[in-house]
Amino acid sequence: MSKVVFCEDDPMIQKLIRAALRGHAHEIHVASSGDEGLELIRRELPDVVFTDVSMPGMDGFQLAGELKADPRTAHIPIVFMTASVQDEVREAAERHGAANVLMKPFSMADLRAQLAELGPR
Amino acid sequence: MRRIPRSRAFYLLASAAYAVVVYLVVQLVYQAEEIAAGLAPQREVVELLTSAFRLHLASFGLFVAFLVIAAQVAYRIASNVTSALMAEERRAADLAVVTGLSSRLAGMQDPAEIAPVAMRSVREAVAETTTVAFMDFDEDARGFSILAEEGPGAGPVRGRMYPVTVLPEEVRAQTIDRRKPLVIPDTAVEASFWATLAAKFPAVAGARTFAVLPLVSRDRLRGAITLRDPNPNALPQSRFELVTLLGHTIADALAGAANVEEATQRAEREALVNKIAQRARASLDSNEVLRRGLEDLAGALEVSRALVILGTGPDDLRVAHEWARPGIPTVGAGSQRVPLARIAARDGDTVAVNDVQTDERFVSGGRNELADLVAIGTRAALATPIGARGQIIGVLTVHMVGAVREWSPEDCRLLEAFANELRVSMELTRLFQARQRESERMLALHHASAVLAGQTEPNVILDEILKNAVRLLGRGGASLYIWVPEAKVLRNVRDYETRDHGAAKMLRSGEGVAGVAFQKVAPYIVNDYQHWEGAVKGTLAAGQRSAISVPLVRQGVPIGAITIRSYDAAVRFTDEDGHLLTLFADQAVAALTAAEAFAQQKAAVEELERLSKAKSDFISIVSHEFRTPLTGIQGFSEMIRDEDLPTADVKEYASDINKDAQRLNRMITDMLDLDRMESGRMQLYRESVDINTIVEEVIDRVRPNAPAHSVTLRLEDRLPSISADRDKITQVLTNLLSNAVKYSPDGGEIVVTTRQAKDELQISVKDHGMGIPEDALEKVFERYSRLETGATRHIQGTGLGLPIVRQIVDMHGGRVWVESALGKGSDFQFTLPFAAVPEATEARR
Numbered sequence: 001m002s003k004v005v006f007c008e009d010d011p012m013i014q015k016l017i018r019a020a021l022r023g024h025a026h027e028i029h030v031a032s033s034g035d036e037g038l039e040l041i042r043r044e045l046p047d048v049v050f051t052d053v054s055m056p057g058m059d060g061f062q063l064a065g066e067l068k069a070d071p072r073t074a075h076i077p078i079v080f081m082t083a084s085v086q087d088e089v090r091e092a093a094e095r096h097g098a099a100n101v102l103m104k105p106f107s108m109a110d111l112r113a114q115l116a117e118l119g120p121r
Numbered sequence: 122m123r124r125i126p127r128s129r130a131f132y133l134l135a136s137a138a139y140a141v142v143v144y145l146v147v148q149l150v151y152q153a154e155e156i157a158a159g160l161a162p163q164r165e166v167v168e169l170l171t172s173a174f175r176l177h178l179a180s181f182g183l184f185v186a187f188l189v190i191a192a193q194v195a196y197r198i199a200s201n202v203t204s205a206l207m208a209e210e211r212r213a214a215d216l217a218v219v220t221g222l223s224s225r226l227a228g229m230q231d232p233a234e235i236a237p238v239a240m241r242s243v244r245e246a247v248a249e250t251t252t253v254a255f256m257d258f259d260e261d262a263r264g265f266s267i268l269a270e271e272g273p274g275a276g277p278v279r280g281r282m283y284p285v286t287v288l289p290e291e292v293r294a295q296t297i298d299r300r301k302p303l304v305i306p307d308t309a310v311e312a313s314f315w316a317t318l319a320a321k322f323p324a325v326a327g328a329r330t331f332a333v334l335p336l337v338s339r340d341r342l343r344g345a346i347t348l349r350d351p352n353p354n355a356l357p358q359s360r361f362e363l364v365t366l367l368g369h370t371i372a373d374a375l376a377g378a379a380n381v382e383e384a385t386q387r388a389e390r391e392a393l394v395n396k397i398a399q400r401a402r403a404s405l406d407s408n409e410v411l412r413r414g415l416e417d418l419a420g421a422l423e424v425s426r427a428l429v430i431l432g433t434g435p436d437d438l439r440v441a442h443e444w445a446r447p448g449i450p451t452v453g454a455g456s457q458r459v460p461l462a463r464i465a466a467r468d469g470d471t472v473a474v475n476d477v478q479t480d481e482r483f484v485s486g487g488r489n490e491l492a493d494l495v496a497i498g499t500r501a502a503l504a505t506p507i508g509a510r511g512q513i514i515g516v517l518t519v520h521m522v523g524a525v526r527e528w529s530p531e532d533c534r535l536l537e538a539f540a541n542e543l544r545v546s547m548e549l550t551r552l553f554q555a556r557q558r559e560s561e562r563m564l565a566l567h568h569a570s571a572v573l574a575g576q577t578e579p580n581v582i583l584d585e586i587l588k589n590a591v592r593l594l595g596r597g598g599a600s601l602y603i604w605v606p607e608a609k610v611l612r613n614v615r616d617y618e619t620r621d622h623g624a625a626k627m628l629r630s631g632e633g634v635a636g637v638a639f640q641k642v643a644p645y646i647v648n649d650y651q652h653w654e655g656a657v658k659g660t661l662a663a664g665q666r667s668a669i670s671v672p673l674v675r676q677g678v679p680i681g682a683i684t685i686r687s688y689d690a691a692v693r694f695t696d697e698d699g700h701l702l703t704l705f706a707d708q709a710v711a712a713l714t715a716a717e718a719f720a721q722q723k724a725a726v727e728e729l730e731r732l733s734k735a736k737s738d739f740i741s742i743v744s745h746e747f748r749t750p751l752t753g754i755q756g757f758s759e760m761i762r763d764e765d766l767p768t769a770d771v772k773e774y775a776s777d778i779n780k781d782a783q784r785l786n787r788m789i790t791d792m793l794d795l796d797r798m799e800s801g802r803m804q805l806y807r808e809s810v811d812i813n814t815i816v817e818e819v820i821d822r823v824r825p826n827a828p829a830h831s832v833t834l835r836l837e838d839r840l841p842s843i844s845a846d847r848d849k850i851t852q853v854l855t856n857l858l859s860n861a862v863k864y865s866p867d868g869g870e871i872v873v874t875t876r877q878a879k880d881e882l883q884i885s886v887k888d889h890g891m892g893i894p895e896d897a898l899e900k901v902f903e904r905y906s907r908l909e910t911g912a913t914r915h916i917q918g919t920g921l922g923l924p925i926v927r928q929i930v931d932m933h934g935g936r937v938w939v940e941s942a943l944g945k946g947s948d949f950q951f952t953l954p955f956a957a958v959p960e961a962t963e964a965r966r
Contacts, residue, residue: 010749012781016756019774033866054745057866083748086741105752108759 002047002119003027007037007063008081009055017050020108024115034058038066041073048118050102050111053082053089064096077118081106129196136192140185211359218242219366226374230381232257232344236268239371243346244271246363251330251350254278257375258336258344261527265345274349276324289317296335300342303333304361307353330355334368338376346371387531393421394538398545408442410546415444418519418539422532425449425522426499429507429543430459431515435466438516449522450497458493462516465504469513471537473503473528494520501526503533507540507547517543562593562701570708579716580615583709587617590685590705594669594698597687598622601709602635603673604681611635611682622686623659633657635682638670642679644699645670650686660686669694671702673710683709746788750781757781791921794852798928805846805932812875812882812953813840815847819854820873826859829868837876843953849929850953856922857886857949865890865946881935881952889946898939902927926951 004025008014014030021028029044031037034055041049049067053060060080067073077099082089093101099118102110155161222242229235236255243253252272256265264284270276285297291314295303308315308329319326328349336344346368348356356364397414411429419427426445432438440456452458464483465472474480474491477499483490494502501521506513517540568589587599598618602611611628625633631640633655638645647653648667650660660668665686673681683706685694757774760766766774797803813836820832854873861871869889876883893901902923930937930951937951 010753012753012777013749013756015777016753019770020756020760083745083752084741104748105755108756108763 002115003044004029004048004050004115004119005037005041005044005046006030007032007034007040007049007051007055007060009033009052013052016108017111020111021115024112025119034060034063038063041067041076042070045072046076047120048099048115049076049078050114051078051080053080053084053093061092061096064098068097079114079118129193132192132196132199133189136188136195137185140181140188144181144184215363215366218246218363219370222367223370223373226370229374230378232268232375232378235371235374235378239367239374240269240271242367243348243364243371246367247348247360248350248352248355249273250352251348251355252328254347255371256283256345256347258342260341261529268344272349274324274327274351278324287321289314289321292318292333296333296345297342300335300337302335302361302365304356305331306356309353325349327351329353332356332361332364334364336368336372336375338369338372341376343372343375343379383531390421390531390535390538393417394535394542397539397542400546410550411442411543412444414539414543414546415442418517418535419444419446422503422519422535424503424519426452426518426520428452428459428462428518428520429515430462430518431507432466433514435463435513438462438466441515446522452497458496459516459518460491460493461502461504462518464490465506465516465518466513469506469508471503471505471533473533475501475527476525477502498522500524501528503528503536505533505536505540507544514544514547565589565593566701566704566708579713579720582712582716583615584617586705586709586712587615587683590683590702591617594685594694594702597665597685597689597692599683599685600624600635601673602628602639602682602684604630604639604679611639614681620688621663622665623657623661623663624684624686625657625659628657633660633684634668634670634686635684638672638684639679639682642672642674644672644696644703646694646696646699648693664688666690667692667694669698669702671699671706673706673713675710675714680710680713682706743788743792747785750784750788753781754778754785791925795921795925795928798925798932803928803932805849807844807846809842810845810847810850811840811842812850812884813837815851816854816873816875816884819851819858823855823858823862827862827868827871830862830865831868831870832858833870833872835872835874840875840877840882841955843882843955845933845953846929849932853926853929853951854884854886856926857951860922860949861886861888861890861947864888869946878952880956881954883950883952885948885950887946887948892943892945893939893941893947894943895941898941901939902937 002025004021004027006014006017006028008017008030009032011032014032018028018030027044027046029040029046031040032055034051035058037049037051037055038058051060051063055063058066060082064078064080067076067078078097079100079102080089080093080096080098081102081104082093083104090101100114102114149166152161152164156163222239225238225242226235229238236257240253240255243255244251247253250273252270252274254267254270254275256267258265259282262282262284263286264282266282267278267280270278285293288297292303295301305311305315308331315331318331325331325347329352330348330350332348334346334348335342336346346364348364350356397410397417400410400413415427415429419425426443426449428440428444429442430438431441438457438459440452440454440459443451443454445451460483461472461474461477474483477483477491477494478489480491489495491499491502497520499520499522501524502518504516504518507515507517517536519536566589583601587601591597591599598616598620600613600618600622601615603614604610605612608627609629611630611632613624613626613628616622616624628636628639630636634645634647634650637655646667646669647655650656650665650667656665666688667690668684668686670682670684672679673683683702685698685702687694757778761771761774794803816834816836820834824832858871858873865871865888867890871889872885872887874883874885874887926949927937930953934954934956935952937949939947939949941947
């Protein structure tokens, strides 16, 4: 079971993720903004980070940049979640070291599969 | 020729013999008749003869005497006849000598060729002891040059030159001035004269007989023959006459040769003039014609220098072209030290000066008018004006350096012919250049058009136009003025200038050359700018000498002016330049108009592009916003479907699905509402509403979604109710409040105020969030504008909230605005009037 941090500003999606991962993750931490997420990740050092791209304040890419720049967090795989319809977002995500990208709306099965794949065996 | 005997004795003896024979025959016949008649006895013949003599001795004597007299007469007659025949024969012989010489000399054109033939004939005519010298007279040099000398006393004198001046006065007067022969039969007789001559010419000192025969033909001295002999009286009259005759023939031959030489020279000169003429007509570059022509001219005239001096008048002459023999100093191109040229230009005629140092016409009171020529070593000079179209445009001059020269009429004619050809050449060149300039101008105009055709940038177009105009019209600069109707000034918007022109940046109509052209709506030319009363001060200081300006006219209305200025006094603008510049001006107007149209079109296209992008961005954002609730709907429904959930969870998730579905619905509604409001298709359902109630309802709904915010209400009591659409006002307040929450993500106080102003309600929603930059305060109410700011991209929303607010407030006849400080928060305020607003107010588009 893995420890996971979610950064997502939409309360409904926060709730959805908590519900969907119940029993699939060891620990679930949810942040509503990038800044909050960064603090959380640094404290918890999770196995996987899921982050929305568009967030108030620090966005998902900036967050990824911070994590990759910090040796303590550089190794943590990051999965971006985005509702964007633009292809550039996927490219940008890959540039920012994305382990994967989940396009909203995504299925909970995909979400769990990502967690299983990226989390510790 | 049969000869008649000339001895007198012969005639006497012949007469005597004849008398005896006749007498004896008569006697014999007479006696025989007597015997036959029987009157006399038969006798022997001898007896008869003796008796006859005996009987008639007296009559016989008389008879003989008579015959002697007859013989004497016959002798006289024969003698005269013979001498007449002899004289005839000698003259024929002399004539043969002369005609022989004449025929031998016929066709000879070279004095050197004539000399030996002539010499042989003369030598044949005189004694062998006589030495003959034959010389040619050079008119130009005024001297004799010896062509040949033959005879016992001949010396190596061939080619030697004797100027007239060295001859003793007597010889000169006789032979040259009077052109008569000088014969001294015995020099010993005229010892004193001979002594002076011999002193000068030692070679002839030993002569006893001396003669000089001038050779004259057609009244011109061609040469001379001298004869000298060591014996006195060695030249009898008859010989001298023959020599004189030969002299005439030789003189004619020399004259012929001279004529041929002259004719050749004339032909050569004519050929030269023809050559120059041909060149002048073939070449359209008068400089080339001048350069090569001057050299040819100098060669033909054998002068040291040849100059073409050009100018508009006698006092404006400068050396334009110059040819000088190697080693001869030049006058120098551009030099104005050309006194003789000035004189020729003033007189309008050819002036020949054989010796510039002494010519009385130009030397007076110790002052030499031609001192400038003397200073550069010139001794003789010839100048002729070059005229064109009735006015003198220059002077052609040739100089002799180091030697005086007596200019011949031929020289003058050649110079004048050359000057005429120069005039033709220069005229042709001028015409051609004018034509060429015209073509060049047209070409440049086309070129400018072509360059401008592809240009839409007005400044590039204007620079190009100014550059081309300057290139074609002058060597100064150009300025473009555009009329500014608001300020009533011509503004200098563009310059093409290499120096500080000092022109005013602003001109009033009628001020400066551009102002006058603008005011008159016609080209305006000032060629004496420095003395023009309207000159602009700065341009005077900048050295402007002339200017031309034409108005820029669009559809008959002047919109500006182009001015070309020149700093060169030689540049004089013409009406033709005005026409040309007008073409440029038209071009500039066309280009400006096209550029303006292009700019407008470009702006329109850009606006369209901006709208199109905004729309596509909007769609992209909207779909993004749609996907967020869809994620919830899809996720929760997936879990309900796939998992065995307790009923409570199912209910909760279904409720969440429902909320997201509502959210989606709201978004769609917003879009449709705005679309309807903007297109005027939305109606207000007015009723009496209490604003404070609506505020409280909205706060109640928003508060749960804003746990971090504290909402303070400052609602004025007892506000009158207003006529408004309740749902729409609710929507306004909801949008403003949810914005206040969204744009203050860190929480803080949100203050909602309501109060009554004079005839309206004022409602304010104030947050302490991120604020709005000043330049976006109005923009935030524009549709899609949220999409353009970027800074708020992360905040959820359709970007339609505030546009909807404005539409609704407008429809109610109120106003909405925002006061904000970046980083400190925003205060959205709107008003709603109490007065009933006319029904179905059309919304703002």
